[in-house]
Amino acid sequence: MRTSFFIVLFLSCTEGLPENHFTHNNIIKKINMMNNPITHITSCRLPTEYGVFQMHGFVDSRTGQEHTALVMGDVSGSLPVLSRIHSECLTGDALFSQKCDCGPQLQAAMQAVQQAGQGVIVYLRQEGRGIGLINKIRAYRLQDEGMDTVEANLALGLPVDARDFSIAKHIYDHLGVQSVRLLTNNPEKLQTMRDCGIEIAERVPLQVGKNPENEGYLQTKADKLSHLL
């Protein structure tokens, strides 16, 4: 009760400070980092087209969201581990959509881990950059009418990107991962991991799955979301 009072007081006092100071979001993320909200529930063997992984299930006590990590080999310790932090995309990962590059990225990441003989795929259930499936369909409908991926989220009154990559840090901690070679083109993911205390030994580019349907989407990610494409 007392702690919450001081947190609320602190948040009110920091209102109005510039973006690069204490934003509410950053403070809330830091509080979340202090009280680990991610609980490991169980794990099982998962044979896939890309080899046999150990699949771990986690629950976020704040949202009830279920996340998973696919692990191959021994990943604990200070040596860099090949890893992908993948955000759920039902349309791309499971329904073969060509509107994005998620499906081919997931496959390429799993294949790369198989080739390395060791690695972690963190699969975060933050569909639609965190706005959920129904809102993503709403956003796609606006894109059918000519908006780009950023404009559509904003037109719906939603954040452009509502994901919390710090969840991955808790998952890495559970697995004993300290340093990663991260498969990504997204600089924000790299920065969040660094801010959380995960060493980025290397960024491994992941440029696959380009097709005529997703050319504009990839261009928007490069132009408006600073993706390294």
Ligand SMILES: Nc1nc2c(ncn2[C@@H]2O[C@H](COP(=O)(O)OP(=O)(O)OP(=O)(O)O)[C@@H](O)[C@H]2O)c(=O)[nH]1
């Ligand atoms: N709201 C919204 N979400 C999208 C759209 N297209 C893909 N997504 C979601 O975007 C997430 C994937 O993000 P991306 O921007 O493709 O890639 P990233 O994970 O940020 O970066 P990489 O590590 O380089 O792949 C998934 O959750 C998808 O469901 C879209 O047009 N609108």
Ligand SMILES: [Zn+2]
């Ligand atoms: Zn996708």
